Amino acid sequence: MLFLVFVLGMFLDWTGIVLLSFPIMLPIVETMGVDMLWFVVMVAVVLQTSFLTPPFGYALFYLKGVAPPGVEIVDLYKAVVPFVALILLACTLMAFFPWLITGLPSMMLGY
Secondary structure, three states: HHHHHHHHHOOHHHHHHHHHHHHHHHHHHHOOOHHHHHHHHHHHHHHHHHHOOOOOOOHHHHHHHHOOOOOOHHHHHHHHHHHHHHHHHHHHHHHHOHHHHHHHHHHHHHO
């Protein structure tokens, strides 16, 4: 499901993705017994990452608009690779250790 959200994020705006995918995915995730907070945070992080990736990459076009005149869009694509790799590493860690997401809210709310 997260991979599907990642691919959709390359082409669609986040509101369209949320309105299209959440009514389908959330009941499935709830039936599977997955923590909803964990899932929604993972979707948010994956969506933000997909906005940095080609072929469309909303955030890259925003960066191109404020970049100096000599900076090409290809330069931005190359520059964003380490950030995408770090975010994907963080997603992997959050997938294997869900308490990284749910730990603080659990402590604050007394779960």
